Amino acid sequence: MKLPRKRSAIIALGAACIIAAVLLMMKCSSKPASSFSTASVTRGDLTAAISATGTVEPEDVIDVGAQVAGRIVFFGKDKNGKEIDYGSEVEDGTVLAQIDDALYAADAEQARASAIRAQADLGQMQAKLYQAERDWERAKKLGPSDALSQSDYDAAKSAFDVAQANVAVGKAAILQAQATLKRAEQNLGYCTIKSPVKGVVIDRRVNIGQTVVSSLNAPSLFLLALDLKRMQVWVSVNEADIGSIHNGQPVSFTVDTYPGQVFRGEVGKIRLNATMTQNVVTYTIEVITDNTDGKLLPYLTANVQFELSRSTGVLLVPNAALRWFPQAAQVDPQYKNIVEGPARGNGGAGAEQKPAAQPAAKGRQGYLWVRDGNLAKPAKVAIGPSDGTVTEVQGDEVKEGLEVITGEQVQASAGDASRSPFAPTMPGGRR
Numbered sequence: 001m002k003l004p005r006k007r008s009a010i011i012a013l014g015a016a017c018i019i020a021a022v023l024l025m026m027k028c029s030s031k032p033a034s035s036f037s038t039a040s041v042t043r044g045d046l047t048a049a050i051s052a053t054g055t056v057e058p059e060d061v062i063d064v065g066a067q068v069a070g071r072i073v074f075f076g077k078d079k080n081g082k083e084i085d086y087g088s089e090v091e092d093g094t095v096l097a098q099i100d101d102a103l104y105a106a107d108a109e110q111a112r113a114s115a116i117r118a119q120a121d122l123g124q125m126q127a128k129l130y131q132a133e134r135d136w137e138r139a140k141k142l143g144p145s146d147a148l149s150q151s152d153y154d155a156a157k158s159a160f161d162v163a164q165a166n167v168a169v170g171k172a173a174i175l176q177a178q179a180t181l182k183r184a185e186q187n188l189g190y191c192t193i194k195s196p197v198k199g200v201v202i203d204r205r206v207n208i209g210q211t212v213v214s215s216l217n218a219p220s221l222f223l224l225a226l227d228l229k230r231m232q233v234w235v236s237v238n239e240a241d242i243g244s245i246h247n248g249q250p251v252s253f254t255v256d257t258y259p260g261q262v263f264r265g266e267v268g269k270i271r272l273n274a275t276m277t278q279n280v281v282t283y284t285i286e287v288i289t290d291n292t293d294g295k296l297l298p299y300l301t302a303n304v305q306f307e308l309s310r311s312t313g314v315l316l317v318p319n320a321a322l323r324w325f326p327q328a329a330q331v332d333p334q335y336k337n338i339v340e341g342p343a344r345g346n347g348g349a350g351a352e353q354k355p356a357a358q359p360a361a362k363g364r365q366g367y368l369w370v371r372d373g374n375l376a377k378p379a380k381v382a383i384g385p386s387d388g389t390v391t392e393v394q395g396d397e398v399k400e401g402l403e404v405i406t407g408e409q410v411q412a413s414a415g416d417a418s419r420s421p422f423a424p425t426m427p428g429g430r431r
Helices: 005-030 102-142 150-190 319-323 333-340 342-346 414-419
Strands: 033-040 042-058 061-065 070-075 095-099 192-194 199-204 220-225 230-238 250-255 263-270 275-277 280-290 301-318 365-372 375-386 390-394 403-411
Touching: 042 250, 042 280, 042 375, 042 390, 095 220, 102 150, 230 301, 250 280, 301 319, 301 375, 319 365, 319 390, 319 403, 333 375, 365 403
Parallel strands: none
Antiparallel strands: 033 403, 042 230, 042 301, 061 220, 070 095, 095 192, 199 220, 230 280, 250 263, 250 301, 263 280, 275 280, 301 390, 365 375, 375 390
């Protein structure tokens, strides 16, 4: 059965419309519209710095050990009358702990008795010397004769010489006994562990009843901080940044326990004994800081900023604006030489700024890009220091409030509606 000619024409026209609509939607969806993301040039202060991580340390730490072996019998009292413990404040000479001294006291008594005996032996020897000297004097008067035989004469002389030697031996024995006694008394004194300085106990490493054994290395009993009003921050700095750090350089740092509070200090010493970890060389920097308020505690983790330069009232742009570089189709034809020329090799304004980078070399040039309708046009600038987020720029074409391009954002086109779950369905259940 043949359809009427008019009806056939209507069906063909409808099919053509449907095909045209589908082709139009495919064309629109394949080319999404795009626009530029922008940010304003601002004026403010900038501090370029090197970021690193360190540990808060006491300025002077003393490790108190034991030179004798024995059992800890009790701890001493601090300045407040409390038993020595973590955080106790002690004075110079304060008793920290007592080691059982029974054996050392016995050794001292034995040495003292030996000294007394040596003194008594010397007395006997001196008496014998006196007797031998008298006999020798009489023998010299008589001489070898009928009254005194030669053998008796020689015996008197030998007895006198031996008596003199014995007295010298007795005196040496006394000195030896006195030295032994002094050593025994010294070991007895070592049983009382005293603080060598005025400070604070950071760590107590023994308990009552624990036996300490002294061998080649003295066992550590207490760790004392000399003065917690002055602290140090030991910072590990990469070898690439060590050349920018010098003594007296201002430093700021924060600790997690006081969020938002910035502490100040300065570089005190650059240690030359570098360490290498996985082929990365780092140096330890000692940062000196005041802790009069006592907020900083030993071994806190510090986030440190070594100040390199400080600028006031300068023009600042986000680092993203310096990283972005347009394609040739996005630039007015009169600026295509910039896009296609050597400037493209430096990423527009230079490679991405490293956080806490060093100040840029004087005269370093780059470009910012400004919206010019649907295209972008360049603004030549001199690039200054960066703090890792914003960078200082200078240029005749750059003013405060100027909108510069930081990137692109894709906008949904009308054809995207065909992929929306809320798009109307076509006959046959197709979208």
